[in-house]
Amino acid sequence: MEGDRKLLRAAYLLLVRRRRYPGVREWELEKYLGRNYREILDRLGEELSRLGLEIREVVLKEGGREVRHFVVVPARTAVHMELGVPPFRVNEAAVLALAISMILASSGGRVKRSEVVELAKTKLPEYRVERALNKFVRLGYLKEEDDDLLLGLRTYLEMDLDRLAAILAGRAEASRLGGDASAREGSG
Amino acid sequence: MSREEIYGRIVDLASRVARGELDPLEVEISTLLERIEEVDIERLPMEVFRQDVEAIHGLALILAMQKDRIKASLEGLSLDALLVKTIILSLGVEELAGLLRAIHRPVADVSVMTEEYLAEALAYFRSVVRPGGLASGEPVEVEPEIFPEEDIRRDMEEMWRDLLEKYGEDWIAYGEVVRGDVYRAYLVSHLVTEGYMDMRMDRVAGEAYIRPLRRRRELRNPASLPVVVRRGG
Incomplete structure:
Protein backbone atom coordinates (compact mmCIF):
# COMPACT_ATOMS: atom_id res chain seq x y z
CA MET A 1 0.00 0.00 0.00
CA GLU A 2 1.35 3.39 -1.04
CA GLY A 3 0.04 5.08 2.15
CA ASP A 4 1.79 2.63 4.45
CA ARG A 5 5.02 2.88 2.50
CA LYS A 6 4.93 6.64 2.90
CA LEU A 7 4.20 6.29 6.62
CA LEU A 8 7.29 4.11 7.02
CA ARG A 9 9.33 6.59 5.01
CA ALA A 10 8.14 9.44 7.23
CA ALA A 11 9.05 7.48 10.39
CA TYR A 12 12.49 6.72 8.97
CA LEU A 13 13.12 10.33 7.94
CA LEU A 14 12.08 11.69 11.31
CA LEU A 15 13.64 9.15 13.59
CA VAL A 16 16.81 7.91 11.97
CA ARG A 17 19.50 10.52 12.18
CA ARG A 18 21.49 10.74 8.98
CA ARG A 19 23.02 14.18 9.23
CA ARG A 20 24.52 16.48 11.80
CA LEU A 33 6.56 11.94 0.68
CA GLY A 34 5.12 14.36 -1.86
CA ARG A 35 3.25 17.63 -1.50
CA ASN A 36 0.64 16.12 0.80
CA TYR A 37 3.34 15.26 3.38
CA ARG A 38 1.32 16.88 6.16
CA GLU A 39 -1.38 14.21 5.86
CA ILE A 40 1.30 11.55 6.32
CA LEU A 41 2.77 13.43 9.29
CA ASP A 42 -0.69 13.61 10.87
CA ARG A 43 -1.02 9.85 10.59
CA LEU A 44 2.47 9.31 11.98
CA GLY A 45 1.71 11.77 14.77
CA GLU A 46 -1.27 9.63 15.81
CA GLU A 47 0.93 6.53 15.94
CA LEU A 48 3.65 8.33 17.90
CA SER A 49 1.23 9.81 20.40
CA ARG A 50 0.49 6.28 21.62
CA LEU A 51 4.17 6.09 22.60
CA GLY A 52 4.16 9.46 24.34
CA LEU A 53 5.93 11.20 21.47
CA GLU A 54 4.88 14.01 19.19
CA ILE A 55 6.07 15.74 16.03
CA ARG A 56 7.29 19.26 16.57
CA GLU A 57 7.55 21.84 13.81
CA VAL A 58 10.11 24.60 14.17
CA VAL A 59 10.43 27.48 11.69
CA LEU A 60 13.94 28.90 11.44
CA LYS A 61 15.53 31.60 9.35
CA GLU A 62 18.40 30.32 7.24
CA GLY A 63 20.09 32.61 4.77
CA GLY A 64 17.24 35.10 4.80
CA ARG A 65 14.47 32.56 4.18
CA GLU A 66 12.29 30.51 6.47
CA VAL A 67 13.03 26.79 6.72
CA ARG A 68 10.71 24.35 8.45
CA HIS A 69 12.26 21.62 10.57
CA PHE A 70 10.33 18.64 11.90
CA VAL A 71 11.56 16.61 14.87
CA VAL A 72 10.09 14.03 17.20
CA VAL A 73 10.07 15.05 20.86
CA PRO A 74 8.54 13.58 24.01
CA ALA A 75 5.01 14.81 24.66
CA ARG A 76 4.54 16.70 27.90
CA THR A 77 3.55 13.62 29.83
CA ALA A 78 4.27 12.55 33.38
CA VAL A 79 6.94 10.23 31.99
CA HIS A 80 8.79 13.10 30.35
CA MET A 81 8.58 15.23 33.48
CA GLU A 82 9.84 12.30 35.54
CA LEU A 83 12.65 11.04 33.29
CA VAL A 111 24.69 38.84 23.29
CA LYS A 112 28.38 39.43 23.98
CA ARG A 113 30.06 36.28 25.26
CA SER A 114 31.89 38.38 27.85
CA GLU A 115 28.52 39.57 29.24
CA VAL A 116 27.35 35.97 29.67
CA VAL A 117 30.63 35.04 31.35
CA GLU A 118 30.45 38.08 33.67
CA LEU A 119 26.96 37.17 34.85
CA ALA A 120 27.67 33.45 35.11
CA LYS A 121 30.83 34.20 37.10
CA THR A 122 28.63 35.40 39.93
CA LYS A 123 27.53 31.78 40.34
CA LEU A 124 30.33 29.55 39.07
CA PRO A 125 34.10 29.68 38.64
CA GLU A 126 35.07 31.31 35.33
CA TYR A 127 36.88 28.26 33.96
CA ARG A 128 33.71 26.19 34.38
CA VAL A 129 31.63 28.81 32.60
CA GLU A 130 34.10 29.04 29.70
CA ARG A 131 34.29 25.27 29.43
CA ALA A 132 30.50 24.90 29.43
CA LEU A 133 30.09 27.60 26.78
CA ASN A 134 32.73 25.96 24.59
CA LYS A 135 30.93 22.66 24.97
CA PHE A 136 27.53 24.06 24.01
CA VAL A 137 28.98 25.87 20.99
CA ARG A 138 30.58 22.58 19.95
CA LEU A 139 27.31 20.67 20.42
CA GLY A 140 25.33 23.22 18.41
CA TYR A 141 23.19 24.60 21.25
CA LEU A 142 24.91 27.97 20.91
CA LYS A 143 26.53 29.69 17.97
CA GLU A 144 29.47 32.03 18.14
CA GLU A 145 29.91 34.91 15.70
CA ASP A 146 32.76 37.33 16.35
CA ASP A 147 32.51 37.86 20.12
CA ASP A 148 28.76 37.27 20.25
CA LEU A 149 26.71 34.26 21.27
CA LEU A 150 23.54 33.32 19.39
CA LEU A 151 21.09 30.47 19.74
CA GLY A 152 22.19 27.35 17.87
CA LEU A 153 20.02 25.02 15.83
CA ARG A 154 19.75 22.44 18.63
CA THR A 155 18.38 25.04 21.04
CA TYR A 156 15.64 25.92 18.58
CA LEU A 157 14.86 22.24 18.04
CA GLU A 158 15.15 20.95 21.60
CA MET A 159 14.24 23.85 23.87
CA ASP A 160 10.74 25.12 24.45
CA LEU A 161 11.62 28.81 24.13
CA ASP A 162 8.02 29.97 24.46
CA ARG A 163 7.86 28.24 27.80
CA LEU A 164 11.15 29.79 28.91
CA ALA A 165 9.88 33.24 27.92
CA ALA A 166 6.66 32.57 29.82
CA ILE A 167 8.56 31.45 32.94
CA LEU A 168 10.85 34.49 32.84
CA ALA A 169 7.93 36.82 32.18
CA GLY A 170 6.09 35.21 35.10
CA ARG A 171 9.05 35.74 37.39
CA ALA A 172 9.45 39.32 36.17
CA GLU A 173 5.78 40.00 36.87
CA ALA A 174 6.05 38.37 40.29
CA SER A 175 9.11 40.40 41.21
CA ARG A 176 7.36 43.56 39.99
CA LEU A 177 4.46 42.78 42.30
CA GLY A 178 6.89 41.88 45.06
CA GLY A 179 5.56 38.34 45.30
CA ASP A 180 7.27 35.01 45.34
CA ALA A 181 8.12 34.10 41.76
CA SER A 182 8.58 30.45 42.50
CA ALA A 183 4.98 30.23 43.62
CA ARG A 184 3.79 31.16 40.13
CA GLU A 185 5.91 28.98 37.93
CA GLY A 186 8.10 26.17 39.08
CA SER A 187 11.64 26.19 37.82
CA GLY A 188 11.94 22.46 37.79
CA MET B 1 24.02 66.10 6.16
CA SER B 2 25.42 65.05 2.77
CA ARG B 3 23.98 62.20 0.73
CA GLU B 4 27.03 60.02 1.43
CA GLU B 5 26.75 60.72 5.15
CA ILE B 6 23.10 59.67 5.14
CA TYR B 7 23.97 56.42 3.36
CA GLY B 8 26.83 55.78 5.80
CA ARG B 9 24.55 56.47 8.75
CA ILE B 10 21.88 54.05 7.49
CA VAL B 11 24.42 51.26 6.89
CA ASP B 12 25.89 51.88 10.36
CA LEU B 13 22.42 51.78 11.95
CA ALA B 14 21.64 48.51 10.18
CA SER B 15 24.86 46.87 11.36
CA ARG B 16 24.29 48.09 14.94
CA VAL B 17 20.75 46.68 14.87
CA ALA B 18 22.07 43.39 13.45
CA ARG B 19 24.69 43.20 16.23
CA GLY B 20 22.00 43.80 18.83
CA GLU B 21 23.52 47.09 19.96
CA LEU B 22 20.45 49.06 18.97
CA ASP B 23 16.77 48.30 19.36
CA PRO B 24 15.31 48.12 15.82
CA LEU B 25 12.16 49.85 17.04
CA GLU B 26 14.21 52.93 17.90
CA VAL B 27 15.02 53.51 14.22
CA GLU B 28 12.67 55.89 12.37
CA ILE B 29 12.48 54.04 9.07
CA SER B 30 10.04 56.48 7.44
CA THR B 31 12.33 59.51 7.91
CA LEU B 32 15.30 57.64 6.44
CA LEU B 33 13.21 56.39 3.54
CA GLU B 34 12.09 59.94 2.77
CA ARG B 35 15.71 61.06 2.56
CA ILE B 36 16.54 58.21 0.19
CA GLU B 37 13.47 58.87 -1.94
CA GLU B 38 14.66 62.44 -2.56
CA VAL B 39 17.66 61.08 -4.48
CA ASP B 40 17.51 61.11 -8.27
CA ILE B 41 18.79 57.60 -8.94
CA GLU B 42 19.29 58.07 -12.66
CA ARG B 43 21.89 60.76 -12.10
CA LEU B 44 23.84 58.93 -9.42
CA PRO B 45 27.49 58.10 -10.14
CA MET B 46 28.16 54.34 -9.95
CA GLU B 47 30.06 54.55 -6.62
CA VAL B 48 27.21 56.42 -4.91
CA PHE B 49 24.68 54.10 -6.54
CA ARG B 50 26.35 51.19 -4.73
CA GLN B 51 26.01 53.07 -1.42
CA ASP B 52 22.35 53.69 -2.25
CA VAL B 53 21.76 49.94 -2.75
CA GLU B 54 23.59 49.11 0.48
CA ALA B 55 21.51 51.67 2.37
CA ILE B 56 18.23 50.27 1.02
CA HIS B 57 19.38 46.77 1.94
CA GLY B 58 20.20 48.06 5.44
CA LEU B 59 16.75 49.60 5.78
CA ALA B 60 15.16 46.32 4.66
CA LEU B 61 17.14 44.48 7.37
CA ILE B 62 16.01 46.94 10.04
CA LEU B 63 12.42 46.63 8.85
CA ALA B 64 12.62 42.82 9.06
CA MET B 65 13.95 43.02 12.61
CA GLN B 66 11.24 45.50 13.56
CA LYS B 67 8.70 43.01 12.27
CA ASP B 68 10.26 40.23 14.40
CA ARG B 69 10.26 42.44 17.50
CA ILE B 70 6.63 43.43 17.05
CA LYS B 71 5.65 39.82 16.40
CA ALA B 72 7.47 38.70 19.54
CA SER B 73 5.81 41.48 21.56
CA LEU B 74 2.38 40.46 20.32
CA GLU B 75 3.07 36.87 21.26
CA GLY B 76 4.01 38.00 24.75
CA LEU B 77 7.61 36.89 24.31
CA SER B 78 9.17 40.32 24.63
CA LEU B 79 11.58 40.28 27.53
CA ASP B 80 13.47 43.12 29.05
CA ALA B 81 17.22 42.36 29.07
CA LEU B 82 17.85 44.14 32.37
CA LEU B 83 14.94 42.44 34.05
CA VAL B 84 16.12 39.04 32.83
CA LYS B 85 19.59 39.76 34.23
CA THR B 86 18.02 40.65 37.57
CA ILE B 87 16.02 37.41 37.54
CA ILE B 88 19.13 35.39 36.68
CA LEU B 89 21.04 37.05 39.52
CA SER B 90 18.29 36.04 41.93
CA LEU B 91 18.46 32.38 40.89
CA GLY B 92 20.86 29.79 42.21
CA VAL B 93 22.74 27.28 40.08
CA GLU B 94 20.21 24.54 40.88
CA GLU B 95 17.29 26.79 39.98
CA LEU B 96 18.87 27.78 36.67
CA ALA B 97 19.49 24.12 35.87
CA GLY B 98 15.85 23.48 36.80
CA LEU B 99 14.84 26.12 34.28
CA LEU B 100 16.63 24.17 31.56
CA ARG B 101 14.98 20.95 32.74
CA ALA B 102 11.60 22.62 32.40
CA ILE B 103 12.15 23.63 28.78
CA HIS B 104 14.27 20.79 27.42
CA ARG B 105 12.49 18.46 25.03
CA PRO B 106 15.17 16.12 23.70
CA VAL B 107 14.84 15.08 20.09
CA ALA B 108 14.08 11.40 19.72
CA ASP B 109 16.28 9.78 17.15
CA VAL B 110 17.94 6.53 16.31
CA SER B 111 21.65 7.03 15.94
CA VAL B 112 23.29 5.37 12.99
CA MET B 113 26.86 5.33 11.82
CA THR B 114 27.29 6.80 8.37
CA GLU B 115 30.28 7.29 6.11
CA GLU B 116 29.93 11.02 6.74
CA TYR B 117 30.27 10.52 10.51
CA LEU B 118 33.30 8.25 10.07
CA ALA B 119 34.94 10.82 7.79
CA GLU B 120 34.27 13.54 10.38
CA ALA B 121 35.75 11.37 13.14
CA LEU B 122 38.86 10.68 11.09
CA ALA B 123 39.28 14.37 10.24
CA TYR B 124 38.94 15.24 13.94
CA PHE B 125 41.46 12.58 14.97
CA ARG B 126 43.95 13.85 12.43
CA SER B 127 43.48 17.44 13.57
CA VAL B 128 44.27 16.69 17.22
CA VAL B 129 47.67 18.05 18.10
CA ARG B 130 49.68 15.52 20.08
CA PRO B 131 53.06 15.91 21.76
CA GLY B 132 54.75 14.51 18.66
CA GLY B 133 52.85 16.79 16.26
CA LEU B 134 49.68 16.03 14.30
CA ALA B 135 48.34 12.51 14.54
CA SER B 136 49.42 10.48 11.55
CA GLY B 137 47.25 7.46 12.15
CA GLU B 138 50.34 5.48 13.14
CA PRO B 139 50.76 4.64 16.83
CA VAL B 140 53.33 6.91 18.48
CA GLU B 141 55.12 6.70 21.78
CA VAL B 142 54.50 9.74 23.89
CA GLU B 143 57.36 10.92 26.09
CA PRO B 144 55.99 11.65 29.54
CA GLU B 145 56.72 15.06 31.01
CA ILE B 146 59.42 14.61 33.61
CA PHE B 147 59.05 16.56 36.82
CA PRO B 148 61.88 16.54 39.39
CA GLU B 149 60.99 14.23 42.29
CA GLU B 150 61.72 16.83 44.99
CA ASP B 151 59.49 19.44 43.26
CA ILE B 152 56.62 16.97 43.13
CA ARG B 153 57.01 16.12 46.82
CA ARG B 154 57.10 19.80 47.77
CA ASP B 155 54.07 20.67 45.62
CA MET B 156 52.12 17.64 46.89
CA GLU B 157 52.66 18.70 50.47
CA GLU B 158 51.78 22.31 49.66
CA MET B 159 48.54 21.29 47.94
CA TRP B 160 47.58 18.90 50.76
CA ARG B 161 48.21 21.53 53.49
CA ASP B 162 46.44 24.23 51.47
CA LEU B 163 43.31 22.11 50.95
CA LEU B 164 43.22 20.95 54.57
CA GLU B 165 43.44 24.54 55.73
CA LYS B 166 40.69 25.72 53.39
CA TYR B 167 38.24 22.83 53.48
CA GLY B 168 39.20 20.63 56.41
CA GLU B 169 38.17 17.09 55.55
CA ASP B 170 35.15 18.18 53.49
CA TRP B 171 34.51 16.90 49.98
CA ILE B 172 35.55 19.26 47.20
CA ALA B 173 34.71 19.02 43.49
CA TYR B 174 37.71 17.58 41.67
CA GLY B 175 37.51 20.19 38.91
CA GLU B 176 37.75 23.04 41.41
CA VAL B 177 41.00 21.70 42.78
CA VAL B 178 42.57 20.73 39.47
CA ARG B 179 41.30 23.75 37.50
CA GLY B 180 42.12 22.11 34.17
CA ASP B 181 45.82 21.96 35.05
CA VAL B 182 47.37 18.59 34.22
CA TYR B 183 50.18 19.05 36.74
CA ARG B 184 47.66 19.63 39.56
CA ALA B 185 45.77 16.53 38.38
CA TYR B 186 49.07 14.67 38.58
CA LEU B 187 49.60 15.86 42.18
CA VAL B 188 46.05 14.86 43.18
CA SER B 189 46.59 11.44 41.63
CA HIS B 190 49.72 10.89 43.76
CA LEU B 191 48.06 12.19 46.93
CA VAL B 192 45.12 9.80 46.43
CA THR B 193 47.39 6.87 45.58
CA GLU B 194 49.51 7.48 48.67
CA GLY B 195 46.49 7.77 50.96
CA TYR B 196 46.62 11.50 51.73
CA MET B 197 43.37 12.10 49.93
CA ASP B 198 40.11 10.27 49.44
CA MET B 199 38.31 10.24 46.12
CA ARG B 200 34.80 9.31 45.03
CA MET B 201 32.76 9.49 41.86
CA ASP B 202 29.17 10.65 41.70
CA ARG B 203 28.05 8.49 38.76
CA VAL B 204 24.70 10.24 38.38
CA ALA B 205 26.08 13.76 38.19
CA GLY B 206 29.26 12.58 36.48
CA GLU B 207 31.35 14.57 38.98
CA ALA B 208 34.46 13.48 40.86
CA TYR B 209 35.08 14.65 44.43
CA ILE B 210 38.16 14.56 46.62
CA ARG B 211 38.89 15.36 50.23
CA PRO B 212 42.18 15.79 52.06
CA LEU B 213 42.77 13.45 55.01
CA ARG B 214 44.53 14.67 58.16
CA ARG B 215 45.98 11.21 58.71
CA ARG B 216 47.40 9.16 55.93
CA ARG B 217 45.29 6.10 55.24
CA GLU B 218 46.53 2.70 54.18
CA LEU B 219 44.81 1.73 50.95
CA ARG B 220 43.14 -1.63 50.81
CA ASN B 221 41.98 -3.05 47.49
CA PRO B 222 42.85 0.10 45.54
CA ALA B 223 41.08 0.61 42.23
CA SER B 224 42.05 2.75 39.26
CA LEU B 225 39.81 5.72 38.61
CA PRO B 226 40.28 7.39 35.23
CA VAL B 227 39.47 11.10 35.27
CA VAL B 228 39.53 13.20 32.13
CA VAL B 229 41.21 16.59 32.44
CA ARG B 230 40.35 18.96 29.63
CA ARG B 231 42.70 21.79 28.89
CA GLY B 232 41.23 24.98 27.45
CA GLY B 233 37.65 23.65 27.30
Missing part, protein backbone atom coordinates in the same frame (compact mmCIF):
# COMPACT_ATOMS: atom_id res chain seq x y z
CA TYR A 21 21.11 18.00 12.52
CA PRO A 22 18.32 15.82 13.93
CA GLY A 23 14.93 15.43 12.27
CA VAL A 24 14.04 16.42 8.77
CA ARG A 25 13.49 19.58 6.76
CA GLU A 26 10.39 20.42 4.78
CA TRP A 27 12.04 20.02 1.37
CA GLU A 28 13.08 16.46 2.26
CA LEU A 29 9.53 15.58 3.25
CA GLU A 30 8.25 17.02 -0.01
CA LYS A 31 10.87 15.08 -1.93
CA TYR A 32 10.23 11.69 -0.31
CA GLY A 84 13.38 13.95 31.00
CA VAL A 85 16.59 15.09 32.64
CA PRO A 86 18.92 16.86 30.19
CA PRO A 87 22.17 15.00 29.63
CA PHE A 88 24.21 17.80 31.20
CA ARG A 89 25.73 18.39 34.57
CA VAL A 90 23.95 20.81 36.86
CA ASN A 91 26.62 23.50 36.38
CA GLU A 92 26.53 23.16 32.61
CA ALA A 93 22.74 23.22 32.50
CA ALA A 94 22.78 26.42 34.59
CA VAL A 95 25.22 28.10 32.18
CA LEU A 96 23.13 27.09 29.16
CA ALA A 97 19.89 28.31 30.76
CA LEU A 98 21.57 31.60 31.61
CA ALA A 99 22.99 32.06 28.10
CA ILE A 100 19.71 31.19 26.37
CA SER A 101 17.76 33.55 28.65
CA MET A 102 20.15 36.42 27.95
CA ILE A 103 20.08 35.84 24.18
CA LEU A 104 16.30 35.56 24.22
CA ALA A 105 16.02 38.89 26.03
CA SER A 106 18.51 40.69 23.80
CA SER A 107 17.17 42.92 21.04
CA GLY A 108 19.09 41.38 18.15
CA GLY A 109 19.05 37.74 19.30
CA ARG A 110 22.72 37.92 20.22
